[in-house]
Amino acid sequence: MEEFVYAGDATLSRPGSNAELSAWVDYVYFRDNPAGPHSELWYHAAACRQFLKVERDTRTHVISSAELA
Amino acid sequence: MTRHFSIAALLAQAARGQKGWAPQWRTPAPKAEYDALIVGGGGHGLACAYYLARRYGLTNIAVIEKGLVGSGNVGRNTTIIRSNYLLPGNIPFYETSLKLWEGLEQDINYNAMISQRGVLNLFHSDGQRDAAVRRGNAMLLHGIDAQLLSREEVRARAPFLDFDTARFPIMGGLLQQRGGTVRHDAVAWGYARAADKLGVDILQHCELTGLRIENGAVIGAETSRGFIRARKIGLSVAGNSSRVAAMAGLRLPIESHVLTAFVSEGIKPLIDCVITFGAGHFYISQSDKGGLVFGASVDGYNSYAQRGNLPCMEETCEEAMALMPSIGRLRMLRSWGGVMDMTMDGSPIIDRTPVDGLYLNGGWCIGGFKATPAAGLCLAHLMAKDEPHPVATAYRLDRFATGQLLDETGGGTNMALH
Numbered sequence: 013m014e015e016f017v018y019a020g021d022a023t024l025s026r027p028g029s030n031a032e033l034s035a036w037v038d039y040v041y042f043r044d045n046p047a048g049p050h051s052e053l054w055y056h057a058a059a060c061r062q063f064l065k066v067e068r069d070t071r072t073h074v075i076s077s078a079e080l081a
Numbered sequence: 082m083t084r085h086f087s088i089a090a091l092l093a094q095a096a097r098g099q100k101g102w103a104p105q106w107r108t109p110a111p112k113a114e115y116d117a118l119i120v121g122g123g124g125h126g127l128a129c130a131y132y133l134a135r136r137y138g139l140t141n142i143a144v145i146e147k148g149l150v151g152s153g154n155v156g157r158n159t160t161i162i163r164s165n166y167l168l169p170g171n172i173p174f175y176e177t178s179l180k181l182w183e184g185l186e187q188d189i190n191y192n193a194m195i196s197q198r199g200v201l202n203l204f205h206s207d208g209q210r211d212a213a214v215r216r217g218n219a220m221l222l223h224g225i226d227a228q229l230l231s232r233e234e235v236r237a238r239a240p241f242l243d244f245d246t247a248r249f250p251i252m253g254g255l256l257q258q259r260g261g262t263v264r265h266d267a268v269a270w271g272y273a274r275a276a277d278k279l280g281v282d283i284l285q286h287c288e289l290t291g292l293r294i295e296n297g298a299v300i301g302a303e304t305s306r307g308f309i310r311a312r313k314i315g316l317s318v319a320g321n322s323s324r325v326a327a328m329a330g331l332r333l334p335i336e337s338h339v340l341t342a343f344v345s346e347g348i349k350p351l352i353d354c355v356i357t358f359g360a361g362h363f364y365i366s367q368s369d370k371g372g373l374v375f376g377a378s379v380d381g382y383n384s385y386a387q388r389g390n391l392p393c394m395e396e397t398c399e400e401a402m403a404l405m406p407s408i409g410r411l412r413m414l415r416s417w418g419g420v421m422d423m424t425m426d427g428s429p430i431i432d433r434t435p436v437d438g439l440y441l442n443g444g445w446c447i448g449g450f451k452a453t454p455a456a457g458l459c460l461a462h463l464m465a466k467d468e469p470h471p472v473a474t475a476y477r478l479d480r481f482a483t484g485q486l487l488d489e490t491g492g493g494t495n496m497a498l499h
């Protein structure tokens with residue numbers, strides 16, 4: 013296991029319990045998948061177990077910011 | 082000018098100092114309009130062009146490729162072909178592909194070094210053995226070859242594996258002898274040459290930059306070499322599927338991740354088939370030049386970088402050592418990455434899109450090389466007839482909304498598990 017574990021796109025927001033099915037389909041399966049800056053979640057699994065929100069460029073892997081999620 | 086490859090042509094060229102070979106395809110200027118346009122000169126796009134011309138009679142067509150033919154994943158993979166799938170929606174498709182591979186070299190008059198050396202999936206636990214038996218039986222029921230090997234049979238075939246001290250002892254394996262490897266670049270070149278011969282324009286250094294859509298139907302492509310009119314456009318751009326679909330306002334159930342391949346220095350013949358390690362995710366074979374060719378899983382986070390990172394390299398080498406410690410002193414020669422279009426159920430999409438005349442072939446995850454002939458054929462069928470090929474009816478774009486997912490590994494939306 014690695015120290016940080018990827019937890020996916022940070023721009024997704026979980027639909028409310030009364031949301032249409034299509035909102036759930038979007039949330040679970042569909043992604044913007046940009047080539048460039050990407051807002052994503054990383055889990056600090058092997059240490060403090062907090063989630064971080066990281067801005068990373070998917071073309072270069074350069075991280076421009078990281079904050080507690 | 083020699084256009085057909087044969088022993089006679091080879092001998093004639095030998096007598097003339099090999100000076101009479103012609104370029105394998107033309108370098109035409111884009112026409113203003115085509116009957117159909119394929120975006121992406123990888124294996125799939127080129128195969129699609131070939132089958133459109135050969136089987137469906139559409140010859141006023143072009144393939145546009147942003148770089149060079151073969152510079153994408155078709156030239157970056159570990160070259161494994163097989164049809165050892167479990168799910169009903171997958172088995173007939175991959176077997177169609179394997180059958181096409183079996184006749185491909187004669188069909189396109191090109192030596193792709195197709196080698197049915199066998200694919201051996203090892204298992205290391207009772208549960209894995211039961212799953213292998215079930216998969217083997219599903220294959221046999223579909224008329225596909227499958228053999229269950231005992232531990233001793235595996236040992237006789239591959240004595241160099243760790244049978245004595247392994248953390249995950251080898252219990253046996255599922256062998257598909259008709260599986261194997263193919264020289265991947267030759268697949269791209271062979272399809273390009275064969276399509277060109279039938280009149281298809283292969284347009285390299287021609288990048289799709291936009292799609293022109295009127296009244297819900299596509300009417301042409303904006304490219305780095307100008308506007309090209311076409312009422313049928315097939316997208317076949319592998320890791321760039323989301324970017325290109327976004328040009329039509331579409332969002333896909335896809336994330337792009339990088340997968341890395343590794344090659345060792347060349348050694349004498351050691352591994353005569355493809356072997357996969359069931360206690361992790363690792364596959365290895367030996368190229369005809371002698372290098373060991375191997376790989377593992379995607380890095381596990383979104384990437385368009387075409388290069389992997391060190392944790393993946395470490396993991397891959399650990400798996401190699403767990404399987405066959407004898408290669409521990411070998412030097413690694415090269416490694417490289419390719420951008421994979423990972424879908425949320427690990428299976429591909431070959432379907433119409435909500436835009437009329439715009440078709441999508443994508444989501445091939447880490448295993449689309451083996452699919453090259455059938456993906457090309459099925460995309461061609463879809464573009465020519467506007468309906469899915471009978472073996473590709475499960476690869477629908479709307480299955481994520483209808484719940485008819487095709488998840489071979491049960492990995493769900495975790496890309497590293499596909």
Ligand SMILES: Cc1cc2nc3c(=O)[nH]c(=O)nc-3n(C[C@H](O)[C@H](O)[C@H](O)COP(=O)(O)OP(=O)(O)OC[C@H]3O[C@@H](n4cnc5c(N)ncnc54)[C@H](O)[C@@H]3O)c2cc1C
Pocket residue numbers: 120121122123124125126145146147148149150151152153154155156157158159160161162287288289290317318319320321325340341342376417418419420421445446447448449450451452
């Ligand atoms: C390391 C690695 C190992 C793999 N191992 C295997 C394996 O052993 N077995 C297996 O079955 N599969 C394997 N795969 C997967 C397989 O290689 C791919 O699924 C398959 O090659 C994808 O189809 P393609 O050949 O058409 O893709 P590509 O060759 O990637 O073709 C897509 C083309 O589209 C072009 N393109 C992109 N955007 C545009 C644009 N805007 N305009 C014009 N052109 C564009 C690209 O330049 C590219 O040439 C592996 C992949 C990798 C990276």
Ligand SMILES: [Zn+2]
Pocket residue numbers: 056059060061062
């Ligand atoms: Zn922490």
